[in-house]
Amino acid sequence: MTAPVRVAVPRKGRPLEAVLDRLAARADATTLADDVASTLRYEKALTKDEQSDDRGVYERLAAYSDPSDPHRPDYTLLRDARAGKPRRIVFDSLTLDLDGTPVQLVGREEPFRALRTHEFALGFDSADLVLEEVVQLRPEPLSTIADLNDRIDPHDTDVRVVSGLGDTVHHTLLATPTAQQAVGAPALDREFVVDYEGDVCISPRYERLVEAVLGTDATEGVSFVYPDPDREEEAGIADVGVGVYLTVTGSTAREYGLDVGERLFPSETVLMENQCEAEGDAVETVKRELADSAPETAIPPQ
Known part of the structure; x- marks a missing residue:
């Protein structure tokens, strides 16, 4: 055989x-x-x-x-x-x-x-x-x-x-309207991150992934933080103001007051x-x- x-x-x-x-x-x-x-x-x-x-x-x-x-x-x-x-x-x-x-x-x-x-x-x-x-x-x-x-x-x-x-689901850029207004970028995309300085909420262990899909130029001035393990990730991103998380429809993100931006990479x-x-x-x-x-x-x- x-x-x-x-x-x-x-x-x-x-x-x-x-x-x-x-x-x-x-x-x-x-x-x-x-x-x-x-x-x-x-x-x-x-x-x-x-x-x-x-x-x-x-x-x-x-x-x-x-x-x-x-x-x-x-x-x-x-x-x-x-x-x-x-x-x-x-x-x-x-x-x-x-x-x-x-x-x-x-x-x-x-x-x-x-x-x-x-x-x-x-x-x-x-x-x-x-x-x-x-x-x-x-x-x-x-x-x-x-x-x-x-x-x-x-x-x-x-x-x-x-x-x-x-x-496919996507690693997607998410942000509150307040965070977007502070940056003044016309769209919630990679260019927004280039102009943004501050914390970005992501899932633990995804640092290299996010750096790769955003590019190291865009992540200068960015510090990665992580959501509380007892809360939904979208809630943690809403607290921070900006984050990257896996989305299908983005409905949960919107429930927490987040805008759904650019799809950065297919997971x-x-x-x-x-x-x-x-x-x-x-x-x-x-x-x-x-x-x-x-x-x-x-x-x-x-």
Whole structure:
């Protein structure tokens, strides 16, 4: 039997669902993909006490998994970061047939780092992690997924972005009308930040990401601060006056009196390859089948 091409994927959340949607379309696996997504949503609801189940976590794990059948989803347990550190059921592995090539999806907490350490040739993870870990900071802003590879130092990592999956939400510039009036800029965009000096409220650990998408010239005179962990991020930004946060519609931001400005960068799941490991016809076939052909997310080969 041909050895499967192993692909690192997130263990839970929106990025994993985006990968499953892509595989469902390519591998005629809609039922399997829906089963994994619904199981993990249910387990998340149990962890957040939004659902109840008389079965213990090990009973549920045994009901969901069948390690003897690689073509059925397999799950595993992790400690959740929530209060009490409850055990949470997350995705572990699944083998599918993709255009005649067996593909094994393998759950990892940090797929991007698993590719960086040469454990996999292919993997999916959030573009945010690429910005946070390996893109070079430059005076000019980074605004598209297609420009990511140009900012990756080849001496730093062999990983490159192949394409985005289109499950897009945006890092968006937000500000109160008072903050905008103080600057006097005609629009709430990157040029506004160039003229602004003071605090900018962002999510913790996103400093490099925000610097990359705004550009280092624009962030001169800016100090990053973080919202209170017990409050919504939009509330913290409203207190500070200016911030950057992920938005879909911006409705919550507007509820806190914030104006929704420029969409700075798309936060979406991306297919990546480790160029040193991505060898052979099978890997190339899988990469071709999984890559997005849409011009806004496809990235020219290097």
